[in-house]
Amino acid sequence: MRIRHPKDFLSGLMFLLFGAAAVFFAADYDMGSSARMGPGYFPFALGAFLAALGGTLLLRSVFWAQGSRPGPVLHLKPLVLVLSSVVLFGLLLRPLGLLVSTTLLVVVSSLASHEFRWKEAFLNAAVLIVVVLVVFVYLLDFQVPVWPSFMAVRA
């Protein structure tokens, strides 16, 4: 047995898993009756439907698909770098402030580009910091911590 449509197969698997998870968790909530639907009713039904849909897609990709299609090609570097730059920003904004986290975000995400240059990344970070300070902090008066919390005077 060979999977001819790897993308369909994986999509089916994904829908199946999401549907099953929804059914699993929704079972914990009150089902109620169709006259008085509880919070579990609708998500349970949707989850079951999604799982069935996923199952169909999955089986179809194995048994009924004609021809064969290429599977997904993954490049992990940009994915990991871009997402982690965003997560880092979120984690560090409160403790380290806008200046540090902006620099990190810009430099880490820039690493993902195949045209990466250290000097340019830092320059870009500097320019963006100025823009952010002027637009968000000065003009819009956002309540964003600018300095690291240990350096800031309680404002």
Next chain:
Amino acid sequence: MELFANLALGFQTAVSPMNLLYCLVGALIGTLIGVLPGIGPVQTIAILMPTTFSLPPVSALIMLSGIYYGAQYGGSTTSILVNVPGEASSVVTCLDGYQMALQGRAGAALTISALGSFVAGCFATVVLAVLAVPLSELAFKFGPAEYFSLMVFGLIGSIVLASGSMIKAVGMIVLGLLLGMIGTDVTSGVQRFAFGIPELADGIGFVSLAMGLFGICDIINSLEKKQSRDILKGKLAGLWLSKADLKASAPAVLRGTLCGSLLGILPGGGAILSSFTAYMLEKKSSRNPESFGKGNIRGVAAPESANNAAAQTSFVPLLTLGIPPNVVLAMMAGAMMIHGIQPGPRVISSNPELFWGVIVAMWLGNAILVLLNLPLVGIWVRLLSVPFRRLYPAILLFCCIGLYSVNNNTFDIGLTAFCGLLGYIFHKLDCEPAPLILGFILGPMMEENLRRGMLLSRGDPSVFFTRPLSLGFLLAAAAMLVMLALPAIRRGREVAFKEK
């Protein structure tokens, strides 16, 4: 004519130099902030509302509506240029607008978006002035059965948004519906799928989801391609619309305007559905629907006009009944209350200068916006000539700061990264995110109305079929489903033949 007397009163109020200035300032600020990726009208108004507290009520409302429209214009700009929709209604603008930008036709996309919005704004203002009171009655015809059937209709229609496999599109809609269930259930007050995380009690924020699935995901995908994405350099010609563009988009603008003016009046789902519906109409009525999603100008013109017309007519329930139909207008209602004006049916009689002044100011705001935006098109397009390697960290940064500002909370930033991961997986599996977004938005409303309908009828499902409006929507949905399924089956066979 009473109408002219009223409009004259409105002009008198709105055209004072001070109010014109506030209108201009509001439109300008709205545009500028709306352009920042990740900040749509909701956040823009939330951020800027306190600044209007010190103004006289009419000026404050004029400025706020300027911000509202400005932010919407700005939001479309971001959708077209960097594929980050700031709110639900610009999701469909991304589909073709961003493709046009990639083909070097960002100028044309931006121009038609501005012109279409202006035409729609003019038309909807007249609708608002003439029909506000009678139209407001329409909303009362909508009980739970009608809303539920309207949502079903919208969801079935959203299959059109996807260009690939129908079964995957349905799967994405259902997945979107499920994602929409996260958070506090309106009917029972119970928290679902929140796993004890208080930030999830309000559900996944729309901005997080849209930014992850569109903006961040697109950045990652562009980085994967080895060749640089700066294909736009040297291809900036064609800022203005060609004759063919105009010919294709003029009827689309009109259809979108009509569609938006009508749907905007419905509280709740209406304004959101308007741009989706307009897009579906265009794609279904087109002779070559395959060209949609690949940079068809009609796919920008229709939803942008619908979106703006709906934004205008969604004031009908607020001004005539005091019922804010969406979050933005709920904030406007709050602003009115701060100024001691109880929004509602009494506004027309007790503050006629305010009511008509705001209506006229809306039209003025639209006119100012078009004047403001056409010269800006050139500048926005030039923004695209910034090398991608320098542009995308900036997009990420603005997204993150915008997200933080919504709730003063870093949780949303992490959530967006997670949605980016989801978007990446979807992209790799050829699952298109637009239907998911619509499911996500309509899901909670659909469930709420289904449950309310069944509750009030004591479990008798016939309410959905015996009320004429509801039955009409359901029949239309069924017809659409058949229409969608037939060519898909036929195409499936053709492909099968070819491969044999």
Next chain:
Amino acid sequence: MRSLFTRLCVVVIIAAVVGLFGAGMPSAQQIKGPIKIVVPYPAGGGSDVVARLIADKLKDSLGQTVIVENKPGAGGRIGTEFVKGQPADGSTMLVVNPALFVVAPVVFSKLAYDPDADFAPVSLITTYQFCVSVPPTSTVKDVKGLIDWIKKNPNQANYGSPAAGSLPHFFGLMIGKAAGVEMVHSSYNGSGPLVTALIGNQIPIGVDAFDAQSAYHPDKIRILATAGTTRKKTDIPTFTEEGFPDIAGVGWNAIVVPAKTPKAVVDRLSAAIVKAVKAPDVVQKIQSLGNDAVGTTPEAFSATLKKDRERWTPIIKASGFKAE
């Protein structure tokens, strides 16, 4: 420059005073600014408007910058939890209501804050009344008629409230109890949709805050009665006048601070808030929002809180409502 000089002088004097009477002890007279009033809801809502009105006045009487900060999320619980962890020196206040302090402790099994252990009451600032209303086409004209109608049509006795687990939700149960019928509750997504449904005759009975319904002409929404001790409008009776003294209860907005705030600071804040709430222009603006300006001592607020818990807790428990 002069203001900077004055401020410098003040700082030096305070520093000296604090130095004399023990460092680190917040002085009874001066509260470290700027003072934040945290509103756990988005800008523009009812409690936000009230907070902004008061903040404006507090600036003058406390001699400090007073800012309103919105920390929305999870029905107000995120902002409440946030304030719990703020410094207890009077520089952070929180606007709360019965949903956060009376209902939440009963319906959440794991609540991230304890209204009594984590917060100290400061002042009850405004109250608002509940009302029951019917669509204009309804045959019901008064409360007695409503009760009769419910008894006769238990199968259509549905009522809408603006949210599940809100006080109007439980208030509606009291009406059902008076009629001896278990009414079916349908919660709407806020007052707007509820009002639309009422005007369009999609639901026969609505229970909501009075100010959310009073803006409509009687030919759109017919308000049968309000729930306070006095009439809100001369032509709308109270439940007590209609012969149902058991159907009662009001909503409120109040200000609290983190629990360990020194009593002297609490009293000073309370006095300043009472003065602000009772300023004529504030009273008038609060009234135009449909609320009543109150302004109480911390003790009086405590008493109200205790009384409200005694009133609502049995009803909430009997309803079986659970949020988790």
